[in-house]
Amino acid sequence: MILLVPSLVSVVDDDQSVRESLPDLLKVCGYNAEAFASAEEFLASDLLRETKCLIVDVAMPGMNGPDLQRELSRRRQAIPIVYVTAHRDETVRPRMLEQGAVECLFKPFSDTALLDAVMRALRAG
């Protein structure tokens, strides 16, 4: 399926490596991508409304991933979410999925795993 307008995927992570690498991967795969260093920055952005999929780190200073999810829910902004985290805690993933996330990936994740999750998210959206 060829999309006339590439879907915007937003990345929210306080780690610079992720902010640099993920958008490039997504763009290579035909998506439009933007990176934000914090949840607050994303919430303040005009791109929030255009975002079709959100890749977000679970643990961040200030507002963390679940906080952001709650805030979006409060604003009735139903954006499908893919969580990523560097903490390999097996109890986190079921909890995140239960709370409505499309996927929860442990860093480091493969490009295919991520792209699969993004595709599922866009379908869900």
Add this chain to the structure above:
Amino acid sequence: MGPTHDHLTEEIKRLRRCMNDLVGVVGLAAVWTGRAPSQIVGILLDSLLGMLLLDVAYARVEGPDSKTAIEMVRVAQSRQPPTRASDIGDALANAFGGDPLRWPPSARIRLAGSDVSVATVRLGLRGDAGVVVAGTQRADFPDPIDTLLLRVAASQAAIGLQEARLLGEQRRLAHELDQRVAQRTTALAAANTELKREVTVRRRAEAALRASEHDARLIVDSIPAGVALLTPTGEVDDVNRQVLQYFGRPLDELKNWVASDIVHPEDVPNVVRRLTHSINSGEPYECEHRLRRHDGRYRWFQARGLPLRNADGGIVRWYILLTDIDERKRAQEALQRGEAFLAEAQRLSSTGSFSWRVSTDDITWSDELHRIFELDPPLTPARIRTRVHPEDVHAFDTTVDRARHTGDDFECRCRLLMPNHSIKHLHVVAHATRDREGQLEYIAAVQDVTESRVSEEALRDAQQQLARAARVTSLGVLTASIAHEINQPLSGIVTNAGTCLRMLAADPPDVDGARETARRTIRDGNRASEVVTRLRALFGRSGSTTEPVDLNDAAQEVIMLSSSELQRNRVVVRTELAAELPPVFGDRVQLQEVILNLCLNALDAMRSVDDRPRQLVVRTERDEGTGVRLTVQDAGVGLDPHAADALFQPFYTTKTGGMGIGLSVSRSIIENHRGRIWAASNDGPGASFSFSVPCAPQAVSRLGGPRIVHEREVTPRAAADAVHGGVSP
């Protein structure tokens, strides 16, 4: 019948005469009552001479004092020349012997040239009071009637004499009494005179006293000081004008000074004690105290009192002189405070000072300097030089020489070699001044910096140890940390590598993009390798040990080691450490890590506080039950009430960057110690973080009886929580 009749008639006449004579004799008693013995004897002899028609009547009786005799004679008027009693007495003694009591009742003797019949009667109840001798030329003398009259008269006279003697005795006693009364009266009169004289003298003295008091009063009112007059018992009697003006109160109010605020309340006990002592002992009174002026301000006074004594030495009143010494006292206090402050400051800072007048080499040293050099006064440059470390002597001499010639300020460090071979480090700062004559004088401070040098080194060592210790956490925490720290760059590597491959596989290949992603891959690889290196450093000290830990000691160590960081941020630390705190059982380093973490969190919370003291309180206490509690209380921004629970939850962090050990790591450590950790808002500003851990088992059994301690397994979740909360990507 004629002669018989005549004889009878004669006889009747004689008897009648005899009766008349008897009545007369008896009546003599009335005549001589109250008379003296000589008068009585005289009357007796006169009467006998008349009644018995005697030629001579002689008496010899005891005198009033029983030692002398009264000798008396009466002769008929026809007898010439008059006869002396002693001649008759001598003649009778010649005729009858010297003892009148042995003289015969009657006899016929030759007396004064004639033959006379004499009759002798003895006087007195026992016949020993004297003798009366009657003599007449009649041959028939004495007939029975004569004898009767003689005896009656004699007995009457004896009574009279006895009475006279008693009377004489009475008179003598009366006289004696009179004399004694007179003597006493004279004595009293003399005393009275003396008394009057004394009274006069005293009155004069009192008048003089009054005069002098009047003078004194004039003086008292005109001297430029307060004067109070007290009664001998210490009550205020009067005060001078100056006192009234100073207090601005009536005299009556001043009299009640003990119960009012006239004397500064703090000074009242001392004033009362000293005044009471003086009043009781009469010793001069002296006291320094504050008195309340009319405007309510207290000023210092020196009170000196002397007793005014009368001629007998008794205290009449007290004069109290009140001298205003407020300026002097305050100057004195300021000076003392200044001196004490300086001495204390010098002692606390181990800083001595000296002044050195270069031209004369006069040097004045502070006490602290003697302590630093451990030399008794006086200090001289030569004696000081003996203390200088041999390696520093040259520099010392050079410095002194240069100072002497240039007159410049100087600063130097030198070492002292003490007699016990210990070394002291001194820091000397000297400032050059010129005195009034323009002579060079140095004012210098000498600080003993030995201790700070030594403790600086110790501190550095300890801080290094703690820095290592602070990174030693439980194995679980470390594993999670390693994973997290490595997963971040690994994630970048994998993503970049995937992107790179996709860019190269594109048509046309995005070579520039691939090169950029490859560059980032290498960078993230290096970053991962750095993390490994850094994490390896965490193993510099081996893992946890379990031992009894005194939380007081542990906390104090942490406070000491972090004190420079706290001070740099103007945080004031107060400790409230419970005495006799039982030990807990655990890893000392881990527990210290928690305490340090709480302290540093408190510091962070107070970083923005500028309107109140940044006070940090570290408190230990027995917890309810069998635990020990440690609390770190700050005066910082405080807690969001809703966030208090979330603080220890995973994903909750307020800090960015680094390998910070957060609250959840602290919770993990405390839970591994079977304790708990919590936070609460203060009543005032700020928050309190506390943890409680059980006492060491032996301490528990000693303190609280048997208790079963369950080993609690650390779940992976707990470890993960610990990592999530505290470590930021």
